[in-house]
Amino acid sequence: MATPETRWPGTWYRMRVRLPRDREDEAAGIAAESGAIGMETRPAGAGAIDFVCWFESTASARRAAGRFREAGFPAGPEGIVPVRDEGWLEAAAAPRPPIRVGRFEILTEDAGEAAAGSVRVVIPLGRAFGTGEHDTTRLCLELLDLLLPPGGRVLDLGAGSGILAIAAALGGAAEVVAVDNDPRVLDVLARNVARNGVRGVAVVRGTWSCLAQEAAFDLVLANIHRTALVRGARAIGRRIRRGGRAVLSGFPPGDVGEVRAAWAAAGARPLTERRTAEWAAIALEMER
Template structure:
């Protein structure tokens, strides 16, 4: 998004509807939207190029109003505002026992055994601060073994694929359907020096994939995880693992009852659950 200006639209939504609202709005923007959790409600933040045709803006606005639980805020944003915001709000932080997420512009001296992921999330989802990303990172740190072949489905900024590579995976296919995410993921993969082991690919979930994997990590939505389950069951090697994130706690039962895979571990945080499921 070089010199282009953007509309930043912030829509307060009920916490339990945030995921559905974000999905509906992301469909209209054609790119990822962020969910910013707050105490009693969440805010869905979407970005639309200032050149968006009025008709498309109106459709987006109508959808936003359908979900809004409060006043919708709109502001014009330039790339430099975006960068300033990130630089002010985003500092190195630790996830799990060894992983540290470090924004590209911050200095950080790693402690013994620490694995540092350097990120510039741009407009793609996945700066590591969202609970669903943190859950997946912690589960990856626990279950990933050196030498594994991994799919990261819905890679966003590439954060989980990069974590897998830095934790020792042999090969990672990082898949996303969003062009902005693919570009940002490629940049982050190169920045972390793992481009020789991470292939960033455009794709719809695991559609058309044939290579088997030891581990699949997918931080998506309950809906998409339900679609992914049969694909994952086909592509996992015996004993292989699916780490499924982005599932609201109240939808865990629905996912588990549809799963051809066996539950090994679950990890919940702030109303979200990550499931580790094993292929028999």
């Protein structure tokens, strides 16, 4: 269903650069400061990645291309590529069938009632990430269904549409903090919380640094970039009580070892994981 916050794209502008894996953060910073609306990394051989980013205008794409060149990251041979999907509007406006993951059933407002015994989460199509269709969201929902502590305190980092935070609240969490540092999606997140009629969900603009270190969450959900998960392992881990869990996703299977090692150094032990061909999610428990 089209909603006031639904964003109808016409043409996107894509750019691809190849760079050493250890300079991914630098490239992500350049893209974000240049106005990128999406980023993706793909393996490109030993020690290298293809960094792909999308922009809403040629001006912002050209600005990023210039900054990439200054940093020694020349754009790929295709340059700035306009990407248009003529059927996107009709496809996006069409009702979607419910998505079932464990006890959770994700619906748009046009999809009817949830099945008996399921937890109904309504997420209309909009501009914030997290509609239940992406593999990482599904993997996180699967692990949330497995690990959600009844009556617990849950933190959702990079909450996007709020799908995980809302599922946690409806699934039995007593308190949920949904954090996102993108002001463009906070209104969507807040509306989705209200739309689902859930109580005990606080919407916060920022990152984990805005939360007290003694926050003592029972479960942290973080479907965000691999680099943030690796670099933030200790800081995020300090906000999880001993014996609490973390569900992490947003990275391909090849990055599982790196993410797991960073969290092991922060005092976490692996519990379980879920994978598709392109994406992975892991669950860990804090031992200290």
